[in-house]
Amino acid sequence: MKLTLAQLRCGQRGIIKDFSTEDVPLKLLEMGCLPGNEVEVLQTAPFMDPMYLNMNGSHLAIRKETALHIEIELID
Amino acid sequence: MSKQINVALIGNPNTGKTSVFNQLTGLNQKVGNYPGITVEKKEGICKLPRGLKAHIIDLPGTYSLNASSLDENVVIELLLNKNDKDYPDVAVVVSDVENLKRNLLLFTQVKDLGIPTILVVNMADRMERKGISLDIERLEEKLRTKIALVSARKNTGIDELKEFIINYKHLSTEPCVNASVIDPEYFEGLRSAYPNQSLYKLWLVITQDVNFGNLNRNELAKTSGFQTKPESDLKRLQQKETILRYQFINGVLKESMSVDARAAKDLRSRLDRVLTHKVWGYVIFFAILLLIFQAIYNWSSYPMDMIDEAFAQLSEWAKNTLPEGAFTNLIAEGVIPGLGGIVIFIPQIAFLFLFISILEESGYMSRVVFLMDRVMRRFGLSGKSVVPLVSGTACAIPAVMATRNIENWKERLITILVVPFTTCSARLPVYLIIIALVIPDRSFWGFNLQGLTLMLLYLIGFGTAIASAWILNKILKIRSKSYFVIEMPNYKLPMLKNVGINVVEKTKSFVFGAGKIILAISIVLWVLASYGPGEKFNNAEEIVSANYSEENPVSKADLDEEIASYKLRNSYIGIMGKGIEPVVAPLGYDWKIGIAIISSFAAREVFVGTLATIYSVGSDEEETIKNRMAAETNPILGGPLFTFASGISLLLFYAFAMQCMSTLAIVKRETNTWKWPLFQLVGMSAFAYLVALAAFQLLK
Incomplete structure (x- = not known):
């Protein structure tokens, strides 16, 4: 099974690999969520949802349901 | 009289665009609406050196020219319509030095429209603290523009920006990115169908669902016989365009910007550790709410008593001084008490707008959205519904408009339907006078009983809003696909000038509207x-x-x-x-x-x-x-x-x-x-x- 952004814990980082859905919201891309970019989980609200991220220098929050569609590769 | 230079201020949300606007225009501005829609239109006059003047229009914040809301439509409609009287001679794109990469996306799009475009790098006073260094000359050369390093807070760089505006005719209008490489064949078709139009403009017209005056999407499809693509293909192309633009931007910044990551560990993460904490975050949020309501109630009681007394005396004075008759009675018994009933609430309304404005300006409001999203979703709302619900305590009208950034239609509709339950400032007059009459003015555990009652009424308002949202969520059968993205801006000390202008404007429109x-x-x-x-x-x-x-x-x-x-x-x-x-x-x-x-x-x-x-x-x-x-x-x-x-x-x-x-x-x-x-x-x-x-x- 592929690792998705939703599985990362606070403080973990990864590289965005791909999207598992056809319609990734354009807005997310515009905010810097592009394959090859680095993403770090800064904070999560209770139940890990939503997630507060540093996406390639942009600070934003997305819901878990969206994070599930973002495949990543873990950086140690 | 020389012609005014038309300037459009464009920028991402949270870049301090409004501060730049305030610095350029001072109090010389006016807030209205775009005809037919309720998007706020802010414009002002800026005095330039050598007796010149600029007419500045502060466009709503947007992340790109791919509009997804009414507010964003305004931006693109203006930029694509050469016949609009506000069509800019020069565009000023305001960016935040810490989010330069993302902000440049919008810059490249605007510049590719062939409008002379100046880049403002705002919050330059933070560069050192964040370990950011910029090679401005290099950047100007790569982006083919003029760059003003501005600190709206410290009021630096504004004069330089004014110089650039005066000399806008010397700016290059060459595009940054050649968007047609994402699908050469398709763009070639477009070009041959409309040889007289700018290619990038055509592309935007095709992908956006907005009104462009003479250039219209449906017209395009009808007149030329040009075969456009299905929606999903266009979307894929838009994604490709975004990636292409980021490639260009990354290339530019690699040569002209460097960030010392060690310096960047900062206030933000320390504050966020507490303010978005799983427990403390909520405790602090509710403490802030409590403080606000106590403050509104206690602090404003003094000026209010004075106003009440003054109007009673004014009425008495009018009666004794003016010649006796029906007209005097109308003034003394009709008009003056009626106006007194509204003027008396200015202190409270001003305090309320003051707090809301501080919460928004400081960046704290986004943290609240983050904290509350999960909870609100249970009731069919979104974390973004918190902003309308909180600003609904000022007035339901801006609150209903503030729902526009909720991406999911069902969540948005429910928010609109329940917002009027929140205690708006128009209810305050009624509450205050009745509370003063029927609730004893005593202290209970250090809290004033009347203040507590008021707080309870606010809670009842919120509670009813939430409960009815839950019911509506069960009843309404609307399926809508959506996502949720919110920017978490940097914490900023609210600027006195911005907050002040906001409070004055809002209070004024409340008083005159209701008056x-x-x-x-x-x-x-x-x-x-x-x-x-x-x-x-x-x-x-x-x-x-x-x-x-x-x-x-x-x-x-x-x-x-x-x-x-x-x-x-x-x-x-x-x-x-x-x-x-x-x-x-x-x-x-x-x-x-x-x-x-x-x-x-x-x-x-x-x-x-x-x-x-x-x-x-x-x-x-x-x-x-x-x-x-x-x-x-x-x-x-x-x-x-x-x-x-x-x-x-x-x-x-x-x-x-x-x-x-x-x-x-x-x-x-x-x-x-x-x-x-x-x-x-x-x-x-x-x-x-x-x-x-x-x-x-x-x-x-």
């Missing part, structure tokens, strides 16, 4: 209360005096009082009021309150003004509104009219009833149908009546 209605209604009410049909009204003196004789004497003052109240009962308004009394009596109200409630359907804050007008007709003494109300007696039950039971009943009625025509109008506009506003009007008002009825019957 007009109140003035009109108080005049109508005064006429209705001062004249009456038939014998009973005209011969009031004789009829009342006939009850008394030598054996049954009465003082002159008492007699006058009785005549006045007899007249009022038989005036037009008295007759109308008596007609509705059976409906409101079970709630513990008399006919005067009934009239005040009816007139409040225009706007709630009319309530106090109405009572003030009705009570002051015929009364000679200088009295504050509050004292007059306290002296009223209940016609059926006897005793004071405003008791604990009738007071609570009235408070609850105002908490739930939908009494605001402007809100109904805005809901119609935002939902595009009369169905939802009517649903609110009937549903909320019926609910209010039943709750108020139950409260009075149980408590009396």
Whole structure:
């Protein structure tokens, strides 16, 4: 099974690999969520949802349901 | 006279665009609406060196030219319509130095439209602290533009920006990115179909669903026979375009920007550790709310008492100074008390806007959205519904408009439907005066009882909003796909100037907007209360005096009082009021309150003004509104009219009833149908009546 952004814990980082859905919201891309970019989980609200991220220098929050569609590769 | 230079300020949200606007224009600005829609239009005049002037328009914040909301449509419609009178001679893209990469996306799009574009790198004062260094010359060369390093906070770089604006004709209009490489064949087709148009403009017209004046998407499809692509293919191309632009930007920044990551560990992460904490985050949020409501209640009571007193004196003065007659009575008994009823709430409303504005400016509001999203979703709302619900405490109208950034239609509709339950500032006048009458001014565990009651009313407002959202979520069958993205901006110390301008603007529009209605209604009410049909009204003196004789004497003052109240009962308004009394009596109200409630359907804050007008007709003494109300007696039950039971009943009625025509109008506009506003009007008002009825019957 592929690792998705939703599985990362606070403080973990990864590289965005791909999207598992056809319609990734354009807005997310515009905010810097592009394959090859680095993403770090800064904070999560209770139940890990939503997630507060540093996406390639942009600070934003997305819901878990969206994070599930973002495949990543873990950086140690 | 030389021609003004048209300047459009464009930028991502949270880049300090409005601060730059304020610095350029000072107080020389005006806020209005775009024709036909409710997007706020801010424009101002900026004095440039050498006697030149610029007309500056502050466009709504947007992340890109791919519009996804009404506010963003405004930006792209202006930039694509050369015939618009505001079409910019020069565009100024404001960026935040810490988010330069993302901000440049919008910059490249604007520049590719062929408009001379200046880049402002704002918050330059933070560069050192964040370990950022920029090679401006390099960057200017790569982006083919002029760059102004600005700190709106420290007021630096603004003069340089003005120079660039004056010299806009020397700016290069060459594009940054050649968008046609994402699908050369398709773009070639476009070019040959419309050889006279800019290719990138055509592309935007095709992908956006907005109005462009003479260049229209449907026209495009019809006239040329050019075969465009299905929606999903276009979307994929838009994604490719975004990636392409980022590649260009990354290339540019690699050569001209460096960030020392060690310096960047900062205030933000330390603050976020507490403010978005799983426990402390919530504790702090509720503590802030508590503080705000206590402050509004306690701090503003002093200026309010003064205003109340001043208006009572003014009314007295008018009566004694102006020549006697109907006109003087209208001024002293109709207009002045009516206006007093609105002016008195300026302190509170100003405080409320002050706090909301500080929360927004500081960046804290986004943290609240983050904290509350999960909880709100359970009730069919979004974390972004928190902003409308909180700003609904100022006014439901901007709150309904603030729902526009909720991506999911169902979540947005539910938010719009429940927002009017939150305690808006128009309810405050009613609450405050009733609380002052029926709740004792005592301390309970260090909290003022009256303040606690007010806080409770706010909580009831929120609670009802949330509960009805939950019910609506179960009832409404709307399927809508959506996502949720919110930017978490940097924490900023709110700028005094921005907050100040905001508070003044909002308070002004509240006072003048409501003031007009109140003035009109108080005049109508005064006429209705001062004249009456038939014998009973005209011969009031004789009829009342006939009850008394030598054996049954009465003082002159008492007699006058009785005549006045007899007249009022038989005036037009008295007759109308008596007609509705059976409906409101079970709630513990008399006919005067009934009239005040009816007139409040225009706007709630009319309530106090109405009572003030009705009570002051015929009364000679200088009295504050509050004292007059306290002296009223209940016609059926006897005793004071405003008791604990009738007071609570009235408070609850105002908490739930939908009494605001402007809100109904805005809901119609935002939902595009009369169905939802009517649903609110009937549903909320019926609910209010039943709750108020139950409260009075149980408590009396």
